[in-house]
Amino acid sequence: MSREYAILAEGLQxxxxxxxxxxxxxxxxETGTVLGVLGPNGAGKTTAVRILTTLLKPDAGHATVxxxxxxxxxxxxxxxxxxxxxxxxxxxxxxxxxxLEMFGRLYHLSTRDARTRANxxxxxFELADAANRIAKTYSGGMRRRLDLAGSLIVSPPVLFLDEPxxxxxxxxxxxxxxxxxGLVADGATVLLTTQYLEEADLLANQIAVVDxxxxxxxxxxxxxxxQVGGERLEVTIARGGDFDAAVRTLxxxxxxxxxxxxxxxxxxxxxxxxxRLLPDVVREMDAAGLTxxxxxxxxxxxxxxxxxxxxxxAEEKPDDAAAPADRRGARATERASA
Amino acid sequence: xxxxTLPAKTTFQPQQRARLVWALxxxxxxxKRRLIQTPRIPDEIVFATIQPIMFVLLFRxxxxxxxxxxxxxxxxxxxxxxxxxxxxxxxxxTGIGLAQxxxxxxxxxxxxxxxxxxxxLTGRTIADLVRNAFVVFVMFAVGLLVGYxxxxxxxxxxxxxxxxxxxxxAFSWVSATIGLAVHSVEAAQSAGFIWLFPLTFASSAFVLxxxxxxxxxxFAQRQPVTLMVDGVRGLLLxxxxxxxxxxxxxxxxxxLLVFIPLSVWMYGRRVGR
Numbered sequence: 001m002s003r004e005y006a007i008l009a010e011g012l013q014x015x016x017x018x019x020x021x022x023x024x025x026x027x028x029x030e031t032g033t034v035l036g037v038l039g040p041n042g043a044g045k046t047t048a049v050r051i052l053t054t055l056l057k058p059d060a061g062h063a064t065v066x067x068x069x070x071x072x073x074x075x076x077x078x079x080x081x082x083x084x085x086x087x088x089x090x091x092x093x094x095x096x097x098x099x100l101e102m103f104g105r106l107y108h109l110s111t112r113d114a115r116t117r118a119n120x121x122x123x124x125f126e127l128a129d130a131a132n133r134i135a136k137t138y139s140g141g142m143r144r145r146l147d148l149a150g151s152l153i154v155s156p157p158v159l160f161l162d163e164p165x166x167x168x169x170x171x172x173x174x175x176x177x178x179x180x181x182g183l184v185a186d187g188a189t190v191l192l193t194t195q196y197l198e199e200a201d202l203l204a205n206q207i208a209v210v211d212x213x214x215x216x217x218x219x220x221x222x223x224x225x226x227q228v229g230g231e232r233l234e235v236t237i238a239r240g241g242d243f244d245a246a247v248r249t250l251x252x253x254x255x256x257x258x259x260x261x262x263x264x265x266x267x268x269x270x271x272x273x274x275x276r277l278l279p280d281v282v283r284e285m286d287a288a289g290l291t292x293x294x295x296x297x298x299x300x301x302x303x304x305x306x307x308x309x310x311x312x313x314a315e316e317k318p319d320d321a322a323a324p325a326d327r328r329g330a331r332a333t334e335r336a337s338a
Numbered sequence: 339x340x341x342x343t344l345p346a347k348t349t350f351q352p353q354q355r356a357r358l359v360w361a362l363x364x365x366x367x368x369x370k371r372r373l374i375q376t377p378r379i380p381d382e383i384v385f386a387t388i389q390p391i392m393f394v395l396l397f398r399x400x401x402x403x404x405x406x407x408x409x410x411x412x413x414x415x416x417x418x419x420x421x422x423x424x425x426x427x428x429x430x431x432t433g434i435g436l437a438q439x440x441x442x443x444x445x446x447x448x449x450x451x452x453x454x455x456x457x458x459l460t461g462r463t464i465a466d467l468v469r470n471a472f473v474v475f476v477m478f479a480v481g482l483l484v485g486y487x488x489x490x491x492x493x494x495x496x497x498x499x500x501x502x503x504x505x506x507x508a509f510s511w512v513s514a515t516i517g518l519a520v521h522s523v524e525a526a527q528s529a530g531f532i533w534l535f536p537l538t539f540a541s542s543a544f545v546l547x548x549x550x551x552x553x554x555x556x557f558a559q560r561q562p563v564t565l566m567v568d569g570v571r572g573l574l575l576x577x578x579x580x581x582x583x584x585x586x587x588x589x590x591x592x593x594l595l596v597f598i599p600l601s602v603w604m605y606g607r608r609v610g611r
Contacts, residue, residue: 053450079352079452089443093375105367106453108352108360117350134378150447154350 004031006158006189007052011061014047021047023213024061029191029206031157034184036204037193038306044213045193049162052191053083066158079107082151085162085193090146092136096127099135103150114153121149125179141172148179159183161192165199177202197303211310225300227308230255231274232298233281237265238291249284253277265293352452361454368461369468372435376469385431386469390424390477397544398484407546410575414489417481418571419543421502422563424477425470426538429509430530432466433517437526440518440608449605456602463510470506474499490576498573501586505566508590511597518604537563542571562589 007029014022022044029035037045050056052065054074063070068077090099097118104114122128125145130138135146144164151159161180165173180203184190194200200207201221209217209224217224233253237246243265251258256270271277274297285292355363376382397416407415439445439458448458478486488495517526540554541547541563550558558564569586572578 050446055446055449075452078450081450083447083450089447091371091375091444092442093378094371098371098374102367102371103447103451104350106364106448106451106457107350108355108363108452109350110353113350154352 005029005064006031007035007063007065007191009048009052009061009063012048012051012058012063013060014044014051014056014058020213022051022058025210025213025215027052027063027191027208027215029189031189032184032187033205034180034190034192034203036200036207037191037210038195038197038200038207039193039210040195043210045210046162047213048210049083049085049160049191049193053081053160054078079154080156080158082153082156082159083162084144084148084151084159085164086166090135090143090150093134095132095134096122096138096146097131099146100149100153104153107153109153117153121152125149139172140168141175144168144172144176145179148176152183157187157189159188159190161190163193163195165194165196173199197301197306201301209306209309217305217309224305227305229270229300231271233269233271233274233277234294234296234298235267235269235281235285235292236294237267238293239265241290242288245288246285246290249288249290250281253281271297357454361456361460364453364457365461365464367453368457369465370461372462372465373468376465382431386428386473387476390420390473391480393420393424394477394480395484398481398486401544405545411485411487413481413484413486414575415571416544417477417486418498418574419541419567421474421477422505422567422570423538423543424473425502425506426509426534426563427531428470428473429466429506429513430527430534431469431513432462432510433513433515433520433526433530434523435462435466436514436517437520437523441523445605445608455606459511459514459598459601459605463507463514466510467503467507471503474502488574488576490574494573494576494578497578497583498570501566501570501573501583501590504587504590505570508593508597511594511601515597515601515604518601518608537561541567543567562586565589 005028007027009025009027012022012025012027013020025044025048027035027037027048037048039045047056051058052063052070054070054077057071065077066080068080070077091102094102100118100121101114104117105111107114109117119128119131122131125148127142127146127149130142135143138146148161148164164180165176168176177199180190180192184203190203192200192203205220207218207221207224208215217227219227233250235246235250237243243262247258247260247267250267250269253271254269255272258270259268261267278295278297282292282295376386394417397420398413402412402416405412405416436445436459439448445458449455488498490498513530516529520526520529540550540558541561542558543563547555547558547564565582566586566589568579568582569584572582
């Protein structure tokens with residue numbers, strides 16, 4: 001086997017009565033990589049995570065995590081995975097240290113090891129100062145860090161992070177991204193679900209886009225963006241400059257039709273290899289005596305990808321299977337603001 | 339397959355032990371969690387101490403003077419009834435706590451850990467048993483202050499307290515089942531209490547069953563809480579009717595035989611929201 005998959009799922013299906021949460025989902029994550037599962041609320045992300053973490057049995061399909069079958073070898077598997085995120089919670093009435101010691105004991109560490117490990121993790125996640133305060137008093141970001149620390153007690157080779165930044169403020173989110181990057185650098189395989197396109201773009205090696213219980217696209221961030229179209233150069237010419245000359249100069253570099261807005265003095269040029277073109281463009285504009293108000297090389301965002309693939313934006317759909325997920329989202333927000 | 343591990347200064351290896359040992363150790367960890375929590379919940383302190391004290395004082399001084407039970411001091415008749423009622427009501431916290439854990443996602447986390455499946459429930463019910471033992475102790479003390487005098491020997495006294503705790507434990511498991519079945523903390527609260535009112539008040543806990551109207555008496559005579567109250571009261575008054583005591587024990591054991599497997603099974607299937 002040339003590739004090692006820490007997570008491999010085939011044809012996962014799960015229904016709740018009339019609601020089809022998953023309609024045949026395949027997922028694969030190579031060891032040591034991050035698989036981003038991207039989709040709106042109610043798309044089936046959490047159901048997939050619950051199956052892969054042994055909390056739910058699939059109606060059909062099968063999956064292995066760390067080489068263990070999620071149904072038949074569930075007991076063994078639980079010692080080798082960590083689950084954290086928006087729902088996997090901490091006990092608000094215990095202190096940070098008490099929480100981690102409890103989880104350590106439940107991972108079957110000795111009392112002494114559980115205490116040592118709790119201290120290590122508190123230190124590592126910058127919770128040492130708050131270690132003896134009850135978790136209820138923690139900020140949203142601190143609570144998520146504690147939650148994540150709780151899933152790292154036995155240094156599990158495979159981590160499931162279910163919307164780890166939902167409800168966090170921008171600073172908390174950036175902090176969480178750094179932590180996740182660190183975990184991956186240390187060699188963990190991570191499955192990360194998110195509604196934030198930016199987050200998948202930043203952290204994931206491979207992205208699976210889920211909508212209505214199905215994978216509607218997969219690939220690297222770049223591959224997904226390529227499906228929507230390539231890069232484009234957006235140029236705004238300062239007043240007084242020869243706008244037509246600018247259009248002529250730029251069309252030499254275009255890989256398709258230019259979009260010209262003379263009123264706004266703005267030209268959009270589809271290009272390939274835009275980063276290499278950029279110095280030439282600047283030099284030519286300068287030589288032609290044109291002043292630029294703005295010059296930007298834009299690549300399509302994952303928002304564009306979602307819109308192209310599904311015909312709708314990555315938004316919540318209240319009429320979907322998501323009713324419970326919506327409530328959770330609301331709770332996460334409360335926590336973050338508490 | 340290569341297994342990457344996150345760096346730790348030392349590696350932390352799970353200990354290897356028999357399944358049963360883990361079931362007990364894990365239950366102890368969960369019980370400890372609950373016992374650490376309890377003093378940090380203001381509602382709990384009120385519910386576990388002030389409310390039982392109020393009940394003792396209320397019934398002793400408000401109703402105590404207008405209810406007459408032939409051949410016995412009303413306070414000595416009454417207090418065993420209040421003890422039973424209080425531990426039964428106290429058992430509702432088991433279900434409320436589990437519903438809270440479900441709602442907050444803690445049950446999901448516990449279920450993703452390599453711990454014994456039964457431990458979340460056994461740990462919780464054992465901790466609630468300890469809590470109820472504390473409540474019984476408080477009520478005894480307050481009872482003694484307001485004139486309660488258990489007229490019994492040490493053996494029966496211990497038997498009476500043991501039966502009280504068995505009742506508490508049995509109702510905790512019913513409550514656990516309710517907590518796992520309903521879909522919110524509020525529902526666990528109302529569903530947990532509502533059926534207990536007719537059971538405890540239409541029983542021999544506070545009044546003589548003979549004084550009840552016929553239709554109610556027919557129910558009150560046969561229902562388990564009456565049997566339990568009569569069992570505890572007999573032991574604490576020093577003249578137990580062995581039929582009452584053993585029926586009460588049989589009811590408790592029967593409840594445990596049904597509700598322990600039922601709630602463990604539900605726990606295994608239940609996913610938080």
